[in-house]
């Protein structure tokens with residue numbers, strides 16, 4: 578069987594990484610089309626439909642044109658396209674530092690070990706909490722990151738309980754708590770984190786404060 582070497586893409590762009598432990602670093606983003614979830618607060622609904630089929634070679638050429646060694650694969654939900662797995666391996670082989678941002682609803686175990694997985698389990702306020710694939714916790718490695726995007730105090734309490742019960746603190750490089758942008762006041766989330774003395778990183782979407790993509 579021949580392996581598919583095409584990806585359905587919404588966009589490729591170069592910007593300041595706004596999220597994760599790599600926040601603040603120049604990064605090339607490859608946004609794949611389609612998503613199996615519908616988070617109530619999703620800021621990327623334009624990736625759900627459309628997109629163009631592009632060959633690995635064309636995508637690699639465009640990435641190389643930016644002259645930046647950090648590449649993030651996102652979406653939509655990047656793991657919906659099986660071809661993303663060999664594509665990430667190719668990026669690693671070519672010496673790129675590769676991040677993937679994924680929802681935690683699809684199996685992360687086939688991802689190349691050199692890729693940093695940023696897995697975003699969904700809290701109840703997203704409307705998608707039933708989609709979390711908890712077996713993914715076992716596939717997480719110490720180089721990976723976990724993220725919880727929080728709508729309100731109920732989401733915060735759920736995330737803390739989830740991290741404690743599932744022993745997620747210390748499992749990965751970072752656990753990020755992020756407010757839903759423009760809804761949950763970041764100062765309030767900061768207060769809650771300090772009060773609870775949580776070993777998490779407050780993650781604000783830097784690009785939205787810069788007004789860039």
Ligand SMILES: C[S@@+](CC[C@H](N)C(=O)[O-])C[C@H]1O[C@@H](n2cnc3c(N)ncnc32)[C@H](O)[C@@H]1O
Nearest residue numbers: 618619620621652653678679680697726757758
């Ligand atoms: C658009 S998603 C694409 C990757 C994957 N589908 C996921 O959810 O992780 C990228 C990141 O943006 C976050 N995000 C989307 N809308 C947001 C919002 N309104 N406020 C804060 N973070 C948001 C998601 O939670 C996720 O961490």
Ligand SMILES: Nc1nc2[nH]cc(C(=O)O)c2c(=O)[nH]1
Nearest residue numbers: 592593594595596651784790
């Ligand atoms: N600047 C910038 N940083 C990001 N980090 C993760 C993003 C995403 O949509 O996955 C994102 C994004 O959309 N823009």
Ligand code: SF4
Nearest residue numbers: 612614616619653680
């Ligand atoms: S999983 Fe990611 S892309 Fe899909 S709806 Fe949720 S935030 Fe948006």
Ligand SMILES: [Mg+2]
Nearest residue numbers: 620621651790
């Ligand atoms: Mg984004």
